[in-house]
Amino acid sequence: MIIIIDYIVLNTIINQQCNKSNQMIGINSNLSNRSRSSKSWSDEATNDNEINDETTNRFNFDSSNLSSIKNSSIVHSYSQIQDKYRCDQMILEHNNGPIDYEQIQLPVPTTKxxxxxxxxxxxxxxxxxxxxxxxxxxxxxxxxxxxxxxxxxxxxxxxxxxxxxxxxxxxxxxxxxxxxxxxxxxxxxxxxxxxxxxxxxxxxxxxxxxxxxxxxxxxxxxxxxxxxxxxxxxxxxxxxxxxxxxxxxxxxxxxxxxxxxxxxxxxxxxxxxxxxxxxxxxxxxxxxxxxxxxxxxxxxxxxxxxxxxxxxxxxxxxxxxxxxxxxxxxxxxxxxxxxxxxxxxxxxxxxxxxxx
Known part of the structure; x- marks a missing residue:
């Protein structure tokens, strides 16, 4: 009887210690996540500043430079893309003069x-x-x-x-x-x-x-x-x-x-x-x-x-x-x-x- 009671008491003490350790681990993980997120925010801000600086240095969108942008190879390649048509739409218009509607002609004129x-x-x-x-x-x-x-x-x-x-x-x-x-x-x-x-x-x-x-x-x-x-x-x-x-x-x-x-x-x-x-x-x-x-x-x-x-x-x-x-x-x-x-x-x- 004494042995059974001691076993129950020992099991209760072990469970209490485990709960305390889990709480400490959760607190530490939250702190580490906060530090990581703050670090990522700072990194992103730094990268954005670098990108903005690089973009500003590379491109100048003043009116004087618009002509050079239009003549660039990228714009030229996009302008070469043609519209796609279905097979029943790819028909050239008739530009060879008036259409001959009397395509059947008899040797002797008909009355009707x-x-x-x-x-x-x-x-x-x-x-x-x-x-x-x-x-x-x-x-x-x-x-x-x-x-x-x-x-x-x-x-x-x-x-x-x-x-x-x-x-x-x-x-x-x-x-x-x-x-x-x-x-x-x-x-x-x-x-x-x-x-x-x-x-x-x-x-x-x-x-x-x-x-x-x-x-x-x-x-x-x-x-x-x-x-x-x-x-x-x-x-x-x-x-x-x-x-x-x-x-x-x-x-x-x-x-x-x-x-x-x-x-x-x-x-x-x-x-x-x-x-x-x-x-x-x-x-x-x-x-x-x-x-x-x-x-x-x-x-x-x-x-x-x-x-x-x-x-x-x-x-x-x-x-x-x-x-x-x-x-x-x-x-x-x-x-x-x-x-x-x-x-x-x-x-x-x-x-x-x-x-x-």
């Missing part, structure tokens, strides 16, 4: 001209000159298949533009992917244009319904048969019955049914054509006429897409707003017919035309 949004003049041509240009293109190696592919791709680009661009086809918007109805005749090249455009759009996961007239034989024209064969590689739906077409919602209609060689009276004599006209008017969807006839056809269109150069007799009152398609023909195709040609398309594959 169109204007692009940029102000370029696009002359109208007659159907005979257009056929000669197509013949010249085939002579230089641009086959009918190439023309159909170019026209179909341009039509698909314009369709995507009208649908809202890439935003409509994002993965997060897959639940509202667009639906397009394609109308195609099987006897004219306009039908091949429309089928090709439908195939390209179907490859982008767009729902495509292709309507072809009943009792038609696609084997009569090899280019129609080839386009149908390619279209069947997609998930697009082919039908000959108007009742199988979607009622709503339909975002766009591509009309390759009204060809220049057909008249409204001939087509209206066929029941299926009357049904398709009623179907389009009931939907109230935007219609793109692919290379339409001059009167626009019985199916009212909001837009028209024409290849190469517009026809003289075309008017926006009949065919809606006119767009021109770039077929990618080279200069020699036009030079063969004494036509001076410069592309009005810029970076796009189609361009809007306005009546002059």
């Amino acid at each position: 001209k169109f204007l692009t949004d940029e102000g370029l003049v696009v002359p109208g041509i007659n159907i005979e000159l257009r056929n000669k240009l197509f013949a010249s293109s085939e002579y230089h190696g641009y086959s009918l298949e190439r023309r159909i592919e170019s026209m179909g791709r341009c039509t698909s680009d314009m369709s995507l533009h009208l649908l809202g661009g890439t935003q409509r086809l994002l993965v997060k918007n897959r639940h509202q992917h667009p639906t397009i109805v394609v109308l195609a005749c099987l006897t004219e090249v306009q039908g091949a244009y429309a089928i090709c455009a439908g195939r390209i759009l179907a490859s982008k996961n767009i729902r495509i319904y292709l309507y072809i007239p009943p009792n038609s034989n696609p084997t009569q024209h090899y280019f129609i048969e080839n386009e149908l064969k390619l279209f069947r590689t997609t998930q697009g739906i082919i039908t000959t019955n108007v009742s199988e077409l979607p009622r709503s919602p339909v975002d766009l209609i591509l009309n390759g049914l009204d060809a220049a060689n057909y008249s409204d009276s001939v087509l209206f004599a066929k029941p299926w054509y009357r049904d398709i006209v009623q179907y389009c008017s009931r939907l109230q969807a935007s219609v793109i006429a692919v290379d339409p006839p001059l009167d626009g056809g019985a199916i009212e269109c909001k837009y028209s897409l024409v290849p190469l150069l517009p026809l003289v007799s075309m008017s926006s009152k009949n065919v809606g707003r006119i767009y021109l398609c770039d077929l990618g023909f080279g200069q020699k195709v036009f030079q063969h017919l004494q036509i001076r040609y410069a592309s009005p398309f810029g970076a796009k594959s189609f361009v809007a035309l306005h009546d002059n």
Whole structure:
């Protein structure tokens, strides 16, 4: 019992001595910190005085010495730094005289001209000159298949533009992917244009319904048969019955049914054509006429897409707003017919035309 009490007393004495020693150490550390801080203050003051004296001796900012400062190498190096521009801003201004807006000139003056949004003049041509240009293109190696592919791709680009661009086809918007109805005749090249455009759009996961007239034989024209064969590689739906077409919602209609060689009276004599006209008017969807006839056809269109150069007799009152398609023909195709040609398309594959 005595041993336990002595141990407790001894432990208490040791703790008291430790507390006193810690207090003495804290006091000494505070004193040393104060001495260090006062020393650093004095050192800083001394250094500041030295720097100020050195700066005063080295530089003289009087007006008489400003010219020497401007001519120094440091100022000269900073003046050589140029502004940085984006790639779309590094374009030199045109200083070589007035701009030539009539870059397309025909050997014979035309009776009608169109204007692009940029102000370029696009002359109208007659159907005979257009056929000669197509013949010249085939002579230089641009086959009918190439023309159909170019026209179909341009039509698909314009369709995507009208649908809202890439935003409509994002993965997060897959639940509202667009639906397009394609109308195609099987006897004219306009039908091949429309089928090709439908195939390209179907490859982008767009729902495509292709309507072809009943009792038609696609084997009569090899280019129609080839386009149908390619279209069947997609998930697009082919039908000959108007009742199988979607009622709503339909975002766009591509009309390759009204060809220049057909008249409204001939087509209206066929029941299926009357049904398709009623179907389009009931939907109230935007219609793109692919290379339409001059009167626009019985199916009212909001837009028209024409290849190469517009026809003289075309008017926006009949065919809606006119767009021109770039077929990618080279200069020699036009030079063969004494036509001076410069592309009005810029970076796009189609361009809007306005009546002059």
